[in-house]
Amino acid sequence: MATLADVARRAGVSTATASRIINNSPKPVGEALRERVLAAVAELEFVPNANAQQLARAHRTAVGVIVHDVSDPYFAEITRGLQRVATDHGRLVIICNSYRDPERELAYVDLLHAHRTAAIVLAGSGYHDAPTTARLDRKLRLYESTGGRVAVIGRHEHAGDAIVPENEHGGYLAADALYRLGHTTIGVIAGPKHLTTTTDRLAGLRRAAREHGHRLTARHIEYAGFDRNGGMAAAGLLLDRNPSLTAIAALNDSMAVGALACLRERGVDVPGRVSLIGFDDMPISVDVTPPLSTVRLPLEEIGVRAMSLALREPDDEPRVEHAAAELVLRDSTAPPPRHRPRPTKAHRP
Amino acid sequence: MATLADVARRAGVSTATASRIINNSPKPVGEALRERVLAAVAELEFVPNANAQQLARAHRTAVGVIVHDVSDPYFAEITRGLQRVATDHGRLVIICNSYRDPERELAYVDLLHAHRTAAIVLAGSGYHDAPTTARLDRKLRLYESTGGRVAVIGRHEHAGDAIVPENEHGGYLAADALYRLGHTTIGVIAGPKHLTTTTDRLAGLRRAAREHGHRLTARHIEYAGFDRNGGMAAAGLLLDRNPSLTAIAALNDSMAVGALACLRERGVDVPGRVSLIGFDDMPISVDVTPPLSTVRLPLEEIGVRAMSLALREPDDEPRVEHAAAELVLRDSTAPPPRHRPRPTKAHRP
DNA sequence: GGCGCTCGGGCAAGCGCTTGCCCGGCCCCG
DNA sequence: CGGGGCCGGGCAAGCGCTTGCCCGAGCGCC
Numbered sequence: 038m039a040t041l042a043d044v045a046r047r048a049g050v051s052t053a054t055a056s057r058i059i060n061n062s063p064k065p066v067g068e069a070l071r072e073r074v075l076a077a078v079a080e081l082e083f084v085p086n087a088n089a090q091q092l093a094r095a096h097r098t099a100v101g102v103i104v105h106d107v108s109d110p111y112f113a114e115i116t117r118g119l120q121r122v123a124t125d126h127g128r129l130v131i132i133c134n135s136y137r138d139p140e141r142e143l144a145y146v147d148l149l150h151a152h153r154t155a156a157i158v159l160a161g162s163g164y165h166d167a168p169t170t171a172r173l174d175r176k177l178r179l180y181e182s183t184g185g186r187v188a189v190i191g192r193h194e195h196a197g198d199a200i201v202p203e204n205e206h207g208g209y210l211a212a213d214a215l216y217r218l219g220h221t222t223i224g225v226i227a228g229p230k231h232l233t234t235t236t237d238r239l240a241g242l243r244r245a246a247r248e249h250g251h252r253l254t255a256r257h258i259e260y261a262g263f264d265r266n267g268g269m270a271a272a273g274l275l276l277d278r279n280p281s282l283t284a285i286a287a288l289n290d291s292m293a294v295g296a297l298a299c300l301r302e303r304g305v306d307v308p309g310r311v312s313l314i315g316f317d318d319m320p321i322s323v324d325v326t327p328p329l330s331t332v333r334l335p336l337e338e339i340g341v342r343a344m345s346l347a348l349r350e351p352d353d354e355p356r357v358e359h360a361a362a363e364l365v366l367r368d369s370t371a372p373p374p375r376h377r378p379r380p381t382k383a384h385r386p
Numbered sequence: 387m388a389t390l391a392d393v394a395r396r397a398g399v400s401t402a403t404a405s406r407i408i409n410n411s412p413k414p415v416g417e418a419l420r421e422r423v424l425a426a427v428a429e430l431e432f433v434p435n436a437n438a439q440q441l442a443r444a445h446r447t448a449v450g451v452i453v454h455d456v457s458d459p460y461f462a463e464i465t466r467g468l469q470r471v472a473t474d475h476g477r478l479v480i481i482c483n484s485y486r487d488p489e490r491e492l493a494y495v496d497l498l499h500a501h502r503t504a505a506i507v508l509a510g511s512g513y514h515d516a517p518t519t520a521r522l523d524r525k526l527r528l529y530e531s532t533g534g535r536v537a538v539i540g541r542h543e544h545a546g547d548a549i550v551p552e553n554e555h556g557g558y559l560a561a562d563a564l565y566r567l568g569h570t571t572i573g574v575i576a577g578p579k580h581l582t583t584t585t586d587r588l589a590g591l592r593r594a595a596r597e598h599g600h601r602l603t604a605r606h607i608e609y610a611g612f613d614r615n616g617g618m619a620a621a622g623l624l625l626d627r628n629p630s631l632t633a634i635a636a637l638n639d640s641m642a643v644g645a646l647a648c649l650r651e652r653g654v655d656v657p658g659r660v661s662l663i664g665f666d667d668m669p670i671s672v673d674v675t676p677p678l679s680t681v682r683l684p685l686e687e688i689g690v691r692a693m694s695l696a697l698r699e700p701d702d703e704p705r706v707e708h709a710a711a712e713l714v715l716r717d718s719t720a721p722p723p724r725h726r727p728r729p730t731k732a733h734r735p
Numbered sequence: 736g737g738c739g740c741t742c743g744g745g746c747a748a749g750c751g752c753t754t755g756c757c758c759g760g761c762c763c764c765g
Numbered sequence: 766c767g768g769g770g771c772c773g774g775g776c777a778a779g780c781g782c783t784t785g786c787c788c789g790a791g792c793g794c795c
Contacts, residue, residue, distance in 0.1 A: 038532045040781060051745045056783060064784090067743060082528050087500035088440040089781035092750045107469075107481070108462035117457040120483050129497055132456070132481040134469050148478060151436040179431050183387045265669070294673050320614070324643050326675035389751060400775045405753060413754090416773060438751035441780045738794085746787080757776080764769090 039081040048077040059085065091153060097184070099129040100347065101149030101157040105137045109264075110319045111289065111336065115160050115190065118340020126348055128155065135161075137229075139169045146176045150185065156347035160190040160340075162234035170194050188347035190339060193233055198346035199357040200339050204234055207332040207362030208241020211286050211314045214330070214364055216249040219372045220284040220312060224275040225253065226292050228263040235260070238288045238316060257282075261292060268292025272299040276311075283311060283373035290315035290322045293329055297369070308371035318365055327368035335360055388430040397426040408434065440502060446533070448478040449696065450498030454486045454510040458613075459668045460638065460685065464509050464539065467689020475697055477504065484510075486578075488518045492525060499529045505696035509539040509689075511583035519543050537696035539688060542582055547695040548706040549688050553583055556681040556711030557590020560635050560663045563679070563713055565598040568721045569633040569661060573624040574602065575641050577612040584609070587637045587665060606631075610641065617641025621648040625660075632660060632722035639664040639671045642678055646718070657720035667714055676717035683711055 045055040050070055057064050058074045077083070091098065100123055104112040116132065123130045131154065135142040142159075149157045157180065164170060174194050177187050181197060188198035215223050225242055228235040239258070246253045259275050261267030268287055272295065276282060287293035293315030300307050307313050307327060315322060318333035339360045346356055394404040399419055406413050407423045426432070440447065451468055453461040465481065472479045480503065484491040491508075498506050506529060513519060523543050526536050530546060537547035564572050574591055577584040588607070595602045608624050610616030617636055621644065625631060636642035642664030649656050656662050656676060664671060667682035688709045695705055 041783095042781075052782075053745060053747090053784075054743090057744090060783085062784085065743070070744085084496060084499045084528075084532075086441070086502060086781050087497075088437040088502060089750090090500075090783080091437040092435070092441055092752090093781075093783040094750085095783090106466070107456050108459070108466040110457070110459070110462075113457035113459075113462055117455070117483075120456075124483075129480065129482075129501075131478065133478075134466075134473075147433060148436075150433045151439075152478075153435060153437060179433075183433075265673075294670075298673060321643075321670045321673070324614075324647060324670070325673050390753095391751075401752075402754075402775060402777090403773085406774095409753085411754085414773070419774085435751050438780090439753075441782090442751075442753040443780085444753090736795105740792080740794100742789105742791085744788090746785105748783105748785090750783085751780105753778105753780085755776105755778090758774090760772090762769105762771085765767095 039083045041083070041085065043081055044074065044077045044083050047081060048073040050074060097153050097155035099131055099152065099154045100344070101131045101133065101145070101152070101154040103133045103135055103142060103145050103149070103157065103159050103161075105161040106134050107132060110291070110321070111317055112160060114319070114336035115340040115343075118337040118342075119158060119160075119344045120340075122341050122344040122348070128348070137161075137232075139164055139166065139173070143169070143173060143176060146173065146180065150176070150180045150183075154185065156186040156188065158188040158190065158343050158347050159192060159195075160343070161192075162228075162232040163192040163194055165231045165233060165236070184351050186347050186349065186351055188343045190343050191234060197355045198343070199355075200343045200346070200360055201357060202334050202339065202360045203362040204237035205241040205244070207316060207334065208238035208243075208286075208288075209245045210241070210362060210364040211316060211332050212242040212245035213248070214366065214370065215284045215286060215312060215314060216245060216251065218284075218312065218370060221251060221373075222257065222279065222282055223253075223284040223286055224279055224282045225258050226268050226271040226275065226285060226287040226296055227258055227260045228267075228288050228292070230260050232263070235263075235288060242286060263289060264291045265295035265298070268295025269299045270295075272296035273303075276303070276305070284313070284370070285311060286314050286316075288316050290317045290319040290329060290331055293331070293369075294321065294325055297325055297329070308369050310374060312370040312373070314370055323367070330367045330370040331365055333363045333365045388432045390432070390434065392430055393423065393426045393432050396430060397422040399423060446502050446504035448480055448501065448503045449505045449507070449693070450480045450482065450494070450501070450503040452482045452484055452491060452494050452498070452506065452508050452510075455483050456481060458640070459670070460640075460666055461509060463668070463685035464689040464692075467686040467691075468507060468509075468693045469689075471690050471693040471697070477697070486510075486581075488513055488515065488522070492518070492522060495522065495525045495529065499525070499532075499534065503534065505535040505537065507537040507539065507692050507696050508541060508544075509692070510541075511577075511581040512541040512543055514580045514582060514585065533700050535696050535698065535700055537692045539692050540583060546704045547692070548704075549692045549695070549709055550706060551683050551688065551709045552711040553586035554590040554593070556665060556683065557587035557592075557635075557637075558594045559590070559711060559713040560665060560681050561591040561594035562597070563715065563719065564633045564635060564661060564663060565594060565600065567633075567661065567719060570600060570722075571606065571628065571631060572602075572633040572635055573628055573631045574607050575617050575620040575624065575634060575636040575645055576607055576609045577616075577637050577641070579609050581612070584612075584637060591635060612638060613640045614644035614647070617644025618648045619644075621645035622652075625652070625654070633662070633719070634660060635663050635665075637665050639666045639668040639678060639680055642680070642718075643670065643674055646674055646678070657718050659723060661719040661722070663719055672716070679715045679717070679719040681711050682714045684709055
């Protein structure tokens with residue numbers, strides 16, 4: 038393992054000079070030495086030790102990202118945006134999956150702190166769990182106080198940089214669209230109860246219901262895992278419990294796709310018999326049948342903006358930006374059946 | 387920013403003792419001191435500098451992963467597997483997106499080398515580009531020679547650990563299935579020409595064709611970007627060029643989904659008029675209409691196995707393992723239309 | 736021709752941690 | 766009662782790099 042000292046020796050210069058040449062520091066160096074050193078680097082296949090550099094240098098270079106799960110398209114999109122701008126700035130990014138485990142999240146914050154990353158961006162819903170949230174907040178502030186920036190996406194905690202997607206408004210848009218089409222009783226497939234994203238979006242739905250003179254009661258809401266299988270199961274339960282349902286709003290597209298699978302399996306026509314609307318506008322939403330109406334969140338852009346905020350100087354003012362939710366109507370929503378529909382029949386395997 | 391020295395001072399011990407307690411080293415220390423030190427750590431909110439640790443310690447701890455793009459479901463699945471086992475081993479993973487740019491790939495190898503990661507796993511197709519491949523190979527060997535392990539997924543280059551998916555065989559399975567159904571002229575939507583995955587899978591298709599007494603000529607093959615849009619465009623071209631086509635094989639599911647969109651748009655019935663088969667069995671394949679026949683690759687498992695290999699001791703024998711491709715027939719494939727079909731009409735917007 | 740500059744280069748002090756080694760007590764044993 | 770072991774703890778030498786500072790040489794200037 039060649040070291041800088043090896044290079045310097047071989048080129049017949051001091052390590053100081055070698056270092057300056059390799060990192061082309063502002064300090065001027067003679068052309069002859071420069072060539073000798075560069076040659077030595079090539080011959081020795083010298084690869085500087087990034088840890089030593091980081092230790093010796095003042096400034097931090099890598100940035101950390103904590104998401105629930107990169108393989109979830111929602112985070113994959115965001116991560117794509119994050120990555121792009123980090124790379125454009127010549128920053129290495131370290132991605133960590135918390136798998137929605139607050140403890141793991143905490144541990145990762147420590148880890149990234151320990152590695153002295155320049156910034157950490159925390160993406161994904163927060164938790165309704167005061168003690169944990171408080172602990173996270175402390176750690177984040179500690180990290181900031183030692184020179185790191187933090188940016189959060191879609192979280193309530195913490196006062197640093199933040200991108201906040203219009204979850205409540207998006208929920209409102211989804212339900213409002215359904216009510217406007219003439220639906221009167223809609224079911225909702227919600228995510229896990231302890232996630233703030235769930236309650237935020239739900240709040241929007243509720244507001245729309247209220248405005249239209251309806252109410253979303255417990256029997257119309259089914260909490261489920263935030264993924265396809267969760268949606269599939271929840272759709273079944275909802276249908277069984279509310280035979281007169283004519284529309285379903287799912288709090289994200291993965292669950293909506295699951296619901297669609299359930300509906301298809303039961304032979305329930307979408308949107309003829311039941312309308313369905315999702316949330317997020319993930320890439321696949323356009324490829325299912327029927328193409329999914331949904332509320333679009335500019336995921337990649339959110340990533341871009343979050344990283345842009347996070348990569349500013351440590352003492353720049355924290356900023357919070359909103360990301361607009363936008364209704365996109367495709368073919369999975371339509372007016373309810375004309376006449377009082379026959380109840381959907383319960384599922385027979 | 388509290389340092390170990392601060393902690394030691396506060397606890398009234400030497401840094402050596404503090405260090406030993408914090409990392410609970412095998413060397414025994416008195417209970418009284420232990421408590422004092424731990425208290426100091428808590429009060430000072432000490433977070434050890436991972437760079438300094440890495441520098442001082444002998445052993446490496448993080449591992450690097452280079453993929454084409456985590457937001458591509460193919461890599462997202464693999465990454466999930468990689469992450470899981472790395473985490474189980476208490477390893478931090480650094481994920482890098484090369485966006486299929488060989489230069490960027492090279493740069494990332496250097497970067498991970500510089501950070502002295504314990505291992506590098508390189509996932510995704512290699513390139514038909516001898517000079518670049520050679521450079522990559524050198525870098526990888528250099529990295530290995532300095533104590534790092536490398537594992538590759540689906541690549542030909544390099545002699546270290548490797549998981550090789552049965553791309554050729556999978557291609558064979560796809561085409562064979564089509565021919566057995568009675569198709570005689572099939573079109574193929576291939577990926578970029580310079581990717582080895584493309585040529586590998588294509589070779590399998592060709593072998594099947596040969597065995598069934600057919601030939602895949604240039605007019606039946608369309609090279610495209612390895613994603614949905616690529617597939618969509620290629621399907622159109624293929625159809626226009628070969629009106630009598632009754633089946634299409636796409637070299638991955640993303641392209642197949644794109645093809646499906648194209649077919650739907652043109653009103654071509656799948657599988658009634660044209661059969662379609664994909665490759666990879668990505669999660670969404672089951673949710674499109676009709677559900678996609680495909681060749682399954684155990685993506686997450688591949689990730690798990692690759693990381694397991696990579697995390698062995700530096701001097702363990704390199705090993706190469708195969709990952710089985712498996713045909714999964716769903717609803718997008720069927721026998722060709724009974725009577726000579728009318729040519730599909732060219733696309734009118 | 737001496738002075739002060741600039742310029743190119745090296746010295747060496749860290750950066751924050753780990754760990755081999757040494758050292759002083761104490762206990763146990765003969 | 767003396768010596769050897771063991772145990773708990775500290776000293777200090779790195780790990781590989783960066784960078785402030787110093788130094789000597791060459792130059793232009795008055």
